[in-house]
Amino acid sequence: MRIVAEHLTYTYNEGTPFAARALDDVTLTIEEGEFFGILGHTGSGKSTFVQHLNGLIRLPSSQKHPKKRRAKRGEVLPPAPVLRVGEFDLTDRKTDFTALRKKVGIVFQYPEQQLFAETVKDDVAFGLKSFADKKSQPSAEEIERAVREALTAVGLSYEEVAEKSPFDLSGGQKRRAAIAGVIVTKPEVLILDEPAAGLDPLGKKEVARLLHSLHETWCKTVIIVSHDMDEIAENCTMSAVFEDGRVKYVLPPRELFKHADELLGMGLDIPLVAKLCRELSARGIEIDCDLTADGFVKAVLAKRGQA
Amino acid sequence: MENMNALEFENVSFAYEEGGFHIDKLNFSVAEGELVAVLGHNGSGKSTLARLSNGILTADSGTVRVFGEPLGQKNLYEIRRRVGVVFQNPDNQNVASVVEDDVAFGAENIGLAREEIGRRIDFALSAVGMGSFRNATVARLSGGQKQRIAIAGVLALRPDIMILDESTAMLDPRGRREIVDVVLRLNREEKMTVLMITHYPEEALLCDRAIVMNRGEIVMQGTPAEIFGRHEELLTYNLDLPRIGKLCKTLQEGGMSVRDTLDIQILADDIAKELTCGS
């Protein structure tokens, strides 16, 4: 599913003294099949943006009682927002948001905090049951098969964990189980907000590996929201940088980090490889490579071979 | 005169009632003014260390000493005042909604006079660079700022030792940088003894010394360079090198002769030499 957003603007607590502009005229396209990274500080609008994509935040025109703004004299109204996710038009209030949510899964920060059921199996099955119609609830076999597949996809063994209480799992297992609870409905787009937050370095590596395998076998499009530059550089095919509710760059990571000075100026970090390339460039050596450690080593070795 | 140890564990043993690992006859010390990193994967016992140091947990046997004084029931509160602990979750440490009220909490607890509390708030907030946030609402601050307020709340007690128990784990890079800056400044300018419990190898690099814990035991000790020099051993404790250290290894495996280093300048020099020598 291709995601097209144009002129998206959103303000929290609109009309109160606490009003805070979170998105400011955001235009961004995410192609199907991409492993997309959204970068930016806390409060840059990146989380607000992704919550639009499955209708957790609704555009004004799609609400029950749409408020139409009329232009005052001499005022030019901002262009109407566009938001399409695959065949869903999110500006239309007739859109079936439940069907949309089934196709666009979101894993929030610290997803293990949403676990609630008595067994891991019940917890993972929650989405399966709640998305299904009252009349056509999935059968026990269907549930078991789907839960088994989802748990296997996140690297957990069904036999080992399915009947356990989710609260008895280890930290890493909990997070995997929670992700299984989102992917169980086979969303085409999977969005993860800081999937590696709070994990130790090994845990981070495991999450990255998990996301790649999900991208290959399970969800066509994966979008991660992150402030870890190395995470984006190592994993993503395309990236966007948010600052103060606006989109600053939409570039593949290796192009993006050529704007190192601007990124550093925004208070963002740059990946280690990008830093090293800068240092080498200052020493008169230009290395053109993608920003993974492996890519860098390959490029350096190739350069040495030429010399 | 013998150099006084700020914190000392002598044969400290401790086991949780609900089981899990236990700490058995732990010995280590931290010198006055030292900045020490405690590394370990989740569940290695590093947080237990913090709680044993200020008497939130009581050792089953052995002695915890703070500046030579053994921790006991009698001097519990005096030790708690001298050993400040900052915890992980920035949202679970404040008792008041307004910054200055929260920073005042500890100072109020030990019964200081009003004027003195006011002075301590000034000192503590400026030490963490939050002087202009005195009347701000805690809920509206960023994670890094909340955590700085938590540090200020501990500083208001004028402790001699500060322990940060994974205080950067839940922060974004900007917040993490803020906390690290504050800690380095406290250690260098105020000569504060600091124990920094963390799972970020990059943070350990900034410390004088690093301790590695695994299953309730201290398994490695030394300067960060020494510790990260023993890569294979680190891996067995589920720990890893900082990214730059790993990059050195990968380059070496590819046949480049670069030194093991954690300094980006040195690595860049080595690569540059390697690439220009050949031509």
Next chain:
Amino acid sequence: MKDVSFGQYYPVDSAIHRLDPRLKLLFLIAFIVVIFVANSFWGLLVCAGVLLLAVLLSHIPPWKVLRSVRGVIFLVLFTAVINVFFYAGETVYWSYGVITVSKEGIIFSVFLVLRLVLLVICSSLLTYTTTPVALTDGVESLLYPLKLIRFPVHELALIMSIALRMIPVLTEETGRIQNAQKARGADFESKNIVTRIKAFIPVLVPLLISALRRADELGEAMEARCYMGGKTRTKYKKLRFGWGDLVAFLIGAAMLAGVILLRVYVGGVL
């Protein structure tokens, strides 16, 4: 990310905002007494006048203050209608079975509406102009004499303070968990009440678990900062009674006296 850290607090600076919270609390209590003491339209007019003055001084847009009435208007009107029909007055205009409409009933109902509206406006003015923190301090200070009978005033105030700190944290968390479950198909907007209540279990369980964990961690953090109960504690913030407070006190006292004098010398309609 709805902001609840301030309750209804409306952050502007004004003479009313700056008043001592204790005085505002006492004023609210006095005001409630006065509007029920007032038994003539003149008396209520005095009250309304004082309140209008306060609203104007508070720099809060009057429509904003009036909006607080909107929430209870149905309740107020309902009570009034009930009273019109069931008040046993002497001058009966119309009656049917147990229902009688009398002159006294109508007057009583009009009074009731006016009183309730004034009451709601006055109390929302208090919450609009006073931060919850200042309110807590005010309550603690006013309850201080209860310490003599061993009432745990300090602990109560600490609990209120922590609760105020935690409200925004837990509200945000509720929002986050709710969103997470919504993303997994939970239906919080269903017309079916059972479905809707059921939908809250996946929110309440994680919320409860997290609240317990937070309480644990907060306890540790408090202990680490030498908390040992209220005995040896000192207090940094002292509420101060200023000139503005004195003026407000005098106005309040004048209002009280005026209404009582009206009641005694002019008499009322009830």
